[in-house]
Amino acid sequence: MYAYDELDRTLINERVSEFRDQVKRRLSGELTEDEFKILRLQNGVYLQLHAYMFRVAIPYGTLSSKQMRRFAHVARRYDRGYGHFTTRQNIQFNWIKLAELPDALAELADVGIHAMQTSGNNMRNVTSDQWAGVAPGEVEDPRIWSEILRQHTTLHPEFSFLPRKFKIAITASEHDRAAIKIHDIGLRLHKNADGETGFEVLVGGGLGRTPFIAKTIKAFVHGRDILSYVEAILRVYNQYGRRDNIYKARIKILVHELGIEKFAKEVDEEWKLMGDVGLTLDHSAIEEVRSRFSYPAYEKLPHMPDELKQAAADPLFERWRKNSVAPHKVQGYSIVTLSLKPVGGPPGDATADQMDAVADLADKYSFGEIRVGHEQNLALPHVAKRDLPQLWRALDRLGLATPNVNLVTDIIACPGLDYCSLANARSIPIAQELTRRFANHDTADMIGRLHINISGCINACGHHHVGHIGILGVEKNGEEFYQITIGGRADENAQMGVLIGPAVPYAEVADVIEDIVEAYLALRDRPEELFVDTVKRLGVEPFKERVYATR
Amino acid sequence: MTSPLEQKKIRITGPSVVTANRTWDGAVVYRTADRGWSTALADAAIVGTSDDARALLAEGVADDVGAVGAYIAPVEVKEGGVVKPGNLREHIRSKGLTIDLLPA
Numbered sequence: 001m002y003a004y005d006e007l008d009r010t011l012i013n014e015r016v017s018e019f020r021d022q023v024k025r026r027l028s029g030e031l032t033e034d035e036f037k038i039l040r041l042q043n044g045v046y047l048q049l050h051a052y053m054f055r056v057a058i059p060y061g062t063l064s065s066k067q068m069r070r071f072a073h074v075a076r077r078y079d080r081g082y083g084h085f086t087t088r089q090n091i092q093f094n095w096i097k098l099a100e101l102p103d104a105l106a107e108l109a110d111v112g113i114h115a116m117q118t119s120g121n122n123m124r125n126v127t128s129d130q131w132a133g134v135a136p137g138e139v140e141d142p143r144i145w146s147e148i149l150r151q152h153t154t155l156h157p158e159f160s161f162l163p164r165k166f167k168i169a170i171t172a173s174e175h176d177r178a179a180i181k182i183h184d185i186g187l188r189l190h191k192n193a194d195g196e197t198g199f200e201v202l203v204g205g206g207l208g209r210t211p212f213i214a215k216t217i218k219a220f221v222h223g224r225d226i227l228s229y230v231e232a233i234l235r236v237y238n239q240y241g242r243r244d245n246i247y248k249a250r251i252k253i254l255v256h257e258l259g260i261e262k263f264a265k266e267v268d269e270e271w272k273l274m275g276d277v278g279l280t281l282d283h284s285a286i287e288e289v290r291s292r293f294s295y296p297a298y299e300k301l302p303h304m305p306d307e308l309k310q311a312a313a314d315p316l317f318e319r320w321r322k323n324s325v326a327p328h329k330v331q332g333y334s335i336v337t338l339s340l341k342p343v344g345g346p347p348g349d350a351t352a353d354q355m356d357a358v359a360d361l362a363d364k365y366s367f368g369e370i371r372v373g374h375e376q377n378l379a380l381p382h383v384a385k386r387d388l389p390q391l392w393r394a395l396d397r398l399g400l401a402t403p404n405v406n407l408v409t410d411i412i413a414c415p416g417l418d419y420c421s422l423a424n425a426r427s428i429p430i431a432q433e434l435t436r437r438f439a440n441h442d443t444a445d446m447i448g449r450l451h452i453n454i455s456g457c458i459n460a461c462g463h464h465h466v467g468h469i470g471i472l473g474v475e476k477n478g479e480e481f482y483q484i485t486i487g488g489r490a491d492e493n494a495q496m497g498v499l500i501g502p503a504v505p506y507a508e509v510a511d512v513i514e515d516i517v518e519a520y521l522a523l524r525d526r527p528e529e530l531f532v533d534t535v536k537r538l539g540v541e542p543f544k545e546r547v548y549a550t551r
Numbered sequence: 552m553t554s555p556l557e558q559k560k561i562r563i564t565g566p567s568v569v570t571a572n573r574t575w576d577g578a579v580v581y582r583t584a585d586r587g588w589s590t591a592l593a594d595a596a597i598v599g600t601s602d603d604a605r606a607l608l609a610e611g612v613a614d615d616v617g618a619v620g621a622y623i624a625p626v627e628v629k630e631g632g633v634v635k636p637g638n639l640r641e642h643i644r645s646k647g648l649t650i651d652l653l654p655a
Binding site: 026027028029032033047048049050051052082095096097098099344345346349417418419426428429432478480 | 572574575576577578579615616619620638639640643644647648649650651652
């Protein structure tokens, strides 16, 4: 966990006072909506179909049990008893009243939570691997660098009025769980030949109506130089990025139009021109941030405790353990993913009662720490293996032990037309129906790793382009239709999915997905060949034929 | 459902209402004939021509303290004068979520 100092607390509290005054002036009519909109957006407040939506940051996906309990309280006191975890390590409350928002913000500020960098044309919440600091083989904890970037960019005037929103993600593991290649800047932490820590810097990734995979502009930037290098990128973007057309304003368009070589050259020239602007991080500055991250006092525990051996006789426990429990860097401990994708439930939602219970379980079994991943699930990052059976029983009672992590029912979905003012079609009921169709865990296990991502409009909050199967809601003559893509992925081998054919109506989506999965099962050359690899090997044609031959 | 945020020209082809979100809490509201807002669609002033729609919208937009983001939305007037939302988006705004919040 990262410990806030007095400066952080003052900044957050001042922000609450400022927003309280802005809301008061808005409600009195002193501020018009046009004047107020940019202010509310800078505090994570959107206006959706039914109500205001309040988006709160969970920097690099790390939460304390105390903070989770405060989310539960906000959900109960100010909302309708639940919250929605998003694909960018935020939580959204869907029914909050503007008049009560300053009080909710103040209660969150008490536990070091804020809503800065969650909306508007600024640097957004810097995200990272939800297993940061605990994943075996990790170069080092990427959250140190996320925090350094967060501190530098929060309320930075140069980054507060960018041409468009700007997203950074950092990973330090070989397997990318932070989806860095679909971010404006993706940073891959690694060491050079001299053993020094630095970053491969990728730029220009993003989804939405013009999707691009980020490209590398520098193979290694030393850690001490990362702030100045990122600033050079942003200066080039600020100078050349388009402000005349919202659809062409993201940095990905600039990178595409200039070409990656020219863009990289511009950044390098800007970086040289900047010279020493006081952004070089000396060792003590990095260590100061590092020192404010606390790590658990792990016990020396056996690799295979008796409790685990005994529990292995229970097939339900074993199914869950194999699916939801991952290796930890410390012997005797595990990382446990808590599925927020129960059969028939809205993906990523958690009730206030569940949040409170997860906080209690984190205190009991995970040193009071919780993580949030971009796949819209939670994780307990430091669970002793001997505690896994007890934890599983507790999670099962809470509906948080569905053994479907990374399987066909672990669906990423945006809120869609049920909530969102931008959506063209619903996402959640499609996801719910699919989880019912594939509810049998044996079937899901047999299918293997398969990511379905659903977006209710081209803005792609559900990351449909990079789903193994992507589903995009569109409108045709007032009716909901859905385009299906296959073969996308968001990891270190990220790529966009390929459209398989004409959009299908709402009522046929689940049938179509079943057809695609059945085709895969018939086409894969062995059970271990993942869906996405079968698509890579065979292309979309066999799937297209299966879906459209009888339609 | 094309977002009304993209509504550029005001041209209606059937009965319509002006709807918005109430400023203090964001609730869905409809412009009424007595120059107020109501959370009930049944209370909404219904217009049938583009000129009337324009006028009703201008009146709603002018009340910036009462409601936010006013726009014109289609409705259907059923037998007996019962008013129903004219598309899925408005149905969801009027009736609420189409989903189960708890696993089912």
